[in-house]
Amino acid sequence: MDGIGRREQALLYARGTYGHKPKVPVDADRLYEAAHKVMSPKAWGYVAGSAGRNRTDKANQDAFSRYPIIPRMLRDVSRRPMGVTLFGEEYASPLLFAPIGVLEMAHPLAEGAVASAARQLDMPMVLSTQGSTPMEAVAAALGPTKFWYQLYWSSSDALAQSLVQRAEAAGAKVLVVTLDTHAMGWRCMDLDEGFLPFALGQGIAQYTSDPVFTALAADRVAAGTRSLAPKQAPTLAAVWALASIIGHYPGKWWDKAFSPAPRAAVDTFLDVFPCPHLTWHDLAKLREWTRLPIVLKGIQSAEDARLALEHGVDGIGVSNHGGRQVDGAVASLDALEEVAREVGGKAPIIFDSGVRNGADVFKALALGASAVLVGRPWLYGLAIDGAQGARDVMARIAAELDLTMGLAGVAGVREITRECLKVPKVG
Numbered sequence: 001m002d003g004i005g006r007r008e009q010a011l012l013y014a015r016g017t018y019g020h021k022p023k024v025p026v027d028a029d030r031l032y033e034a035a036h037k038v039m040s041p042k043a044w045g046y047v048a049g050s051a052g053r054n055r056t057d058k059a060n061q062d063a064f065s066r067y068p069i070i071p072r073m074l075r076d077v078s079r080r081p082m083g084v085t086l087f088g089e090e091y092a093s094p095l096l097f098a099p100i101g102v103l104e105m106a107h108p109l110a111e112g113a114v115a116s117a118a119r120q121l122d123m124p125m126v127l128s129t130q131g132s133t134p135m136e137a138v139a140a141a142l143g144p145t146k147f148w149y150q151l152y153w154s155s156s157d158a159l160a161q162s163l164v165q166r167a168e169a170a171g172a173k174v175l176v177v178t179l180d181t182h183a184m185g186w187r188c189m190d191l192d193e194g195f196l197p198f199a200l201g202q203g204i205a206q207y208t209s210d211p212v213f214t215a216l217a218a219d220r221v222a223a224g225t226r227s228l229a230p231k232q233a234p235t236l237a238a239v240w241a242l243a244s245i246i247g248h249y250p251g252k253w254w255d256k257a258f259s260p261a262p263r264a265a266v267d268t269f270l271d272v273f274p275c276p277h278l279t280w281h282d283l284a285k286l287r288e289w290t291r292l293p294i295v296l297k298g299i300q301s302a303e304d305a306r307l308a309l310e311h312g313v314d315g316i317g318v319s320n321h322g323g324r325q326v327d328g329a330v331a332s333l334d335a336l337e338e339v340a341r342e343v344g345g346k347a348p349i350i351f352d353s354g355v356r357n358g359a360d361v362f363k364a365l366a367l368g369a370s371a372v373l374v375g376r377p378w379l380y381g382l383a384i385d386g387a388q389g390a391r392d393v394m395a396r397i398a399a400e401l402d403l404t405m406g407l408a409g410v411a412g413v414r415e416i417t418r419e420c421l422k423v424p425k426v427g
């Protein structure tokens with residue numbers, strides 16, 4: 001990653017000189033607007049929306065303004081190495097593609113496009129359990145680029161075990177267990193659209209490619225479970241007949257939603273996804289299922305960080321899911337410092353939620369993160385310009401991080417410390 005900053009910046013200026021404006025805006029607010037323009041209202045609501053009144057999403061982003069950087073002068077910053085070691089593996093930078101589900105909503109190539117972006121930058125992806133592409137296919141597309149696997153622990157232990165073991169076999173380096181989404185948050189934009197991608201069979205490719213899951217779905221078909229409420233069936237049949245007569249075959253969407261086998265998959269997913277009964281005691285099972293290092297994603301308090309360490313996990317994921325779960329919850333960056341104090345360097349901290357540019361990454365690292373997951377920004381780039389867009393967004397965040405280090409007088413990510421920031425203002 002050394003040198004990416006200078007090259008990326010030079011590229012943008014050179015193109016500008018010849019009159020080319022970047023297709024994917026550099027500015028975070030313009031990036032957001034440009035993605036809004038290219039996405040359908042449903043897809044936009046799902047990706048940009050957060051829980052309730054979006055207060056936590058806003059708080060996540062606003063929190064960065066409360067931790068000003070103090071630039072230092074006359075230090076030799078001609079070399080600014082970005083490499084980090086996490087769980088015994090070397091990485092070119094502290095940046096990772098956050099796990100994001102249902103990528104097919106942003107781009108038809110979904111994980112295929114992101115894998116191409118990740119590979120170009122040799123920047124790891126965290127593959128989501130709600131992916132649109134089976135993990136083995138993404139692993140193949142990534143080639144030598146490392147990846148981690150994010151688990152949603154479903155109500156079927158056998159299924160969770162199978163997903164974990166597939167990930168390990170496919171070459172994942174780390175298992176990230178997301179704890180904050182044992183049920184979907186109160187997402188007003190989706191509720192207003194009446195939209196749940198999973199109900200249309202989107203974002204369930206890890207499940208439909210899983211032998212344990214397909215056995216569960218087959219049992220459902222064999223048991224003849226009715227997919228449609230009896231009252232709905234005649235209405236849907238009438239709509240279907242009408243659509244066929246006027247020549248609008250609803251095609252793939254219809255097949256996915258209502259033909260018996262895919263419908264059984266959707267219903268089986270909706271059955272097994274919620275897992276509200278999970279507790280700290282269940283974590284021991286993971287150790288029996290896998291040898292991968294385990295990171296718990298969704299930690300927002302020192303107390304939970306302490307419990308996580310007591311239960312023997314290897315890394316702490318400070319995240320509030322981009323404010324998509326609890327409206328009014330603490331900003332993730334505000335949670336970071338107290339978690340870091342509790343962890344005291346005993347385990348790597350993987351931070352996310354609200355990161356929009358390189359300066360944000362710098363601040364998260366200064367407050368104790370060892371690595372940072374970037375979420376919505378690359379997703380917006382993907383929606384605008386596919387693999388190239390996702391690549392551009394991540395390359396620019398890396399570039400701005402490099403430049404921020406240089407201009408703040410810091411000679412590499414290992415040198416970014418709490419002293420680089422002013423004490424936060426209250427409020």
Ligand SMILES: Cc1cc2nc3c(=O)[nH]c(=O)nc-3n(C[C@H](O)[C@H](O)[C@H](O)COP(=O)(O)O)c2cc1C
Pocket residue numbers: 046047048057060098099100101102128129130131150178297319320321322323352353354355373374375376377
């Ligand atoms: C559309 C969307 C889908 C997501 N899907 C997942 C997921 O499948 N698993 C997961 O652990 N986190 C998921 N996340 C949360 C991200 O990993 C990350 O925590 C979040 O995007 C950080 O917030 P930010 O994007 O506002 O910075 C998703 C986020 C978005 C926006």
Ligand SMILES: O=C(O)C(=O)c1ccccc1
Pocket residue numbers: 101130181183184185273321324
């Ligand atoms: O949309 C999400 O943020 C997400 O991760 C998710 C995944 C599965 C079910 C509900 C939410």
